[in-house]
Amino acid sequence: MNLTKRRARLAAATLAAVTAVGGLAACGNDDDNTSAEGGKPAKLVVDTFGEMGYDELVKQYEQQTGIKVELRKTAQLREYRPKLVRYLATGKGAADVTALEEGILNEFKANPRNWADLAPLIDDHSKEYLPWKWELGKAPDGRLIGLPTDVGSLAVCYRKDLFQAAGLPTERDQVSALWPDWNGFHQTGQKYKQATGKGFIDSITAVSNGVLFQQGSDLFYDKENNVIAKDSPAVKAAWDTATSMVDISAKAETWSPAWNAGFKQGTFAATFCPSWMLGIVEENSGEGNKGKWDVAAVPGGGGNWGGSWLAVPEQSQHQKEAAKLAEFLTNATSQVAAFKATGPLPTNLEALKNEEFLNYTNEYFSGAPTGKIFGESVAKIEPVHLGPKHQAVKENAFEPAMRAFENGRASKDQAWEQFTKDAETQGAF
Template sequence: MSLTTRRTRMAATALAAITAVSGLAACGNDDDTPAEGEKPAKLVVDTFGEMGYDELVKQYEQQTGIKVELRKTAQLSEYRPKLVRYLATGKGAADVTALEEGILNEFKPNARNWADLTPLVADHSTEYLPWKWELGKAPDGRLIGLPTDVGSLAVCYRKDLFEAAGLPTERDAVSALWPDWNGFHQAGRTYKQGSGGKAFIDSITAVSNAVLFQQGSDLFYDKEDNVIADTSPAVKAAWETATSMADISAKAATWSPEWSGGFKQGTFAATFCPSWMLGIVEENSGEANKGKWDVAAVPGGAGNWGGSWLAVPAQSKYPSEAAKLAEFLTNAAGQVAAFKQSGPLPTNLEALKNEEFLSYTNEYFSGAPTGKIFGESVAKIEPVHLGPKHQAVKENAFEPALRAFENGQASKDAAWEQFAKDAKTQGAF
């Protein structure tokens, strides 16, 4: 066992001890324990980004008489610390909690923090993409998460800006510009020249995410959860491709105020869109830009950036009712409805075959057949191995190093050396 693996497991043991104590404290509050069979007046759902549940929870309220409070956090980097605090203190967690793929593995070793959904819901094991269902299980076999979406990749682009720069605007012609990443880079250079020097993409970290999640292999960790960040072929490919595109970047880091404002201001003409990003692009761009955006294929043809599960924290006072709500939000009808509202791509097999999903067109994105575009890419998605601290390595080591190079604060070699150093620290604790 390597030092990195040993330190990671020691950290997991320490967190387990903390949460075990907090769990006892939470369970010891008998005054707040509901009577057996008591119906909750309200259930709370914690999500990040935009998962498309606004109308669905209204339906659930009408059907059950139970009020549902949606607590949305815009950025995953803000969401995770809240969740860690809820688990460490044994209080504050929602009844239903969204777990993104990058943090799911981090919480799996401490399965005691989550209700086992197996006895609380029907057997849905054959109803979802098989690999997606299996990833929702803890090492001890407990089912801790019901599948929501996957982040099938595409490129969102501004037709009006493309036209002004002399590029084609029709989605098939745009897709043909970049069968590979070299083609994408060349399209960006053509745009920059035709637009008088304007940036083509939002940031090189967006490029790195797209390339990274196309690899279908080990990323920052190997299968034994040893940190391999600085030797991983997938990470190196993402680094080389991303750094090569600094000349066409607006240097607007994803989720930053400059990035959010850049959609309305036309600071960049294209960004990488996992299916769940469609709702965020629309929200940031505003009504005035409806019909100016469209959706094209991603270079390389496929990829999976993101995806989540719904879990029920063990501290929920109403685990049975919470599990039913999670089941409602993730069933076939729920996943189609969420996709139509905000873009999260279904993982339910019935939903993926649903004619309403397959024929769906997104009017904001120039009537793009997003059901067909994203639905056809599902079969090409290969699951990647994300280690226990994947999100921390990506957000606190990999992306800062890329931004340091992009902003001229470090040479490419120096930025890589800093990443290699930080990855070991972030990945071990």
Template sequence: MSVTTRRTRLAAAALAAITAIGGLAACGKDDDKPAAGEKPTKLVVDTFSEFGYDELVKQYEKDTGIKVELRKTAQLSEYRPKLVRYLATGKGAADVTALEEGILNEFKTNPRNWVDLNPLIADHSKEYLPWKWELGKSQDGRLVGLPTDVGSLAVCYRKDLFQAAGLPTERDQVSALWPDWKGFHDAGLKYKQGSGGKAFVDSITAVSNGVMFQGNGDLFYDKENNIIADTSPAVKNAWDTATSMVDISAKTSTWSPEWSGGFKQGTFAVTFCPSWMLGIVSDNSGPANKGKWDVAAVPGGGGNWGGSWLAVPEQSKYPKEAAKLAEYLTNAKSQVDAFKLKGPLPTNLEALKNEAFLSYTNEYFSNAPTGKIFGESVAKIQPTHLGPKHQAVKENAFEPALRAFENGQADKAKAWEQFTKDAKTQGAF
């Protein structure tokens, strides 16, 4: 039996077990099913990070009379275990559930956990980036998720800190500092010298994400979903580039309290900003730092870090209404409004051509033309193959090993050895 065949059978067995457990739980809830034609008084939406839905759901409530509860989880690493538990027990899931690209493949392998959206909504297949739409479908053709955003890359930087360190502050001049990753490191060294030794970038794990999601090659898995973490050129390049930046890093783990506080305190001067990160940066930095941030090009000329879909779990008592809510949250107008509020970059083709999107400037980020900056990069984005346990390998093997090196707990060779060992465990399925 080949490794691939064995993994496929193991995956099928595991998913069957989850389905069976979920089925048993669902059987116990038959009495809770709504009467035919009964409308919901409330629908629940689960998201992680920031999707920009706060104002949209208020309008939806006015239009439909249905209350919408937004359940936000700050970190994807906390979100995924909740989702696993909901699917395994057959209860607790929201009516509409966000699936990030790193976990989409893992969860859509068992489409029986998800409502097929095809018969519940209009045909929108020609309205989105083609590759984004296709990724929302299961192998048997079921429409599991409706596209939300993509994570076109840029660099967010503090103009005031750059100025104090003697670096240029205008976004075109800043972009010119780092045409490649060596230029980024050189700029960091100049900043460190000019600022009296302050750190330049938030962490080397942030650097690794910027590098890793610029390539179109396989990352932790090959196309047959075999683990190739220790031989992947894209992963090794991200590792080598990130570890070379340790001397300009603030060593703040992304999503940690130190990282969140670092935005206000000026602990670091730059961070990597997929479009969806803009809302997080502004929220963490607070009103006092409005106008101090700006947006520049990423070294190496673009990339795609992140992006999601909205799905409806089979557990939902109101799948038709939930599907309509997901449809509303992902339509062209809603994607533009969400972008303007918190930054998630549209994937709806009409939204990407919308003048309100293209001409949008972000007041918090020094009136940066974020619609133009991020919108122009969308056509260049190519899908990256992410295996079924990509997020687990990244968050539980790759990044911990990077942090071990960054914090002096292991030398580079030992840290790499730790990663390749843990990747096999985390990536098994």
């Protein structure tokens, strides 16, 4: 047995042992949650990361049911995952409804005992969502542990005013025509850099995400969940394309304070936008930049970066009510409302056909027909195989190595060697 396989089995055993504690320990969270009249819980807690568009929806649910909903948001997935690991390991602290992102889904559904089976708690919705998205919400034993929320269809968000200042086209169709492929995107960035002296794209890791998630193949793992990072054609394509664009990068690390401020300050002119990113761009850019942003096509066609499910931890003391809340947040009407609020793209088939969704235009992004732009790409999305430690490999091996090269701390070859070494460790344990 090779080192990767030995470590993978050890990792699986360790995760099972740790998370099994959660299934055996006392259930429920520490929050005061006395029953309201009629036996209903006084409060349900929902854990999310980023912006999922639930602020107004939970208010509606409170009015309809009389149950208070506490929405606990964590900005970054890298901060969200350790909290969830701790909740499951200790058997306490988890929300009643928990969002699971695709990058961590396989890790956490490996032990189904941590999650309530939703099938007996709600109506049958198996025919109402993108089929592959629905199936991914099932645990290895077939139990339904996650209801589909969104997918992350790709586009490019760009600053029209900065494009104009650089002498580039500004209308979205003309901008899309600038980059039918990645070479065209690079050339556009070089023209921008030459005209302004500023970085065109926020970072090369943003480029790598754009390329990586349009490959439609195995990424860091093969189908048997062996780490194949150094031999993966998809990973190598993302690495080579991204590192070639270091000359047009503003070197603003995604989620960093510099990145957050860069939207408002015009540090960069473009970034890659899965649909859920629209709300983050708007929040970071502020009201003063309304109408300066627009949305264009991604180089090389579509792609899917991100997407989540809502699950109910076994430790919840109110599994039936929590399942009903998850059902409400993921129904067709709610998915359209969430999309209009912050951009997460529906996976509910009725929502994708909804005229309100299809005709929606985003005022902040210069009236871009985001319903049409993102909606038309959904049918082209295919699931990408993500192994059990995908997020750890991506965030703790792939992106740090890429940033080391971007910031001059390592040559391209040295950075690649470091990545392949770290990928074995991060992917296996």
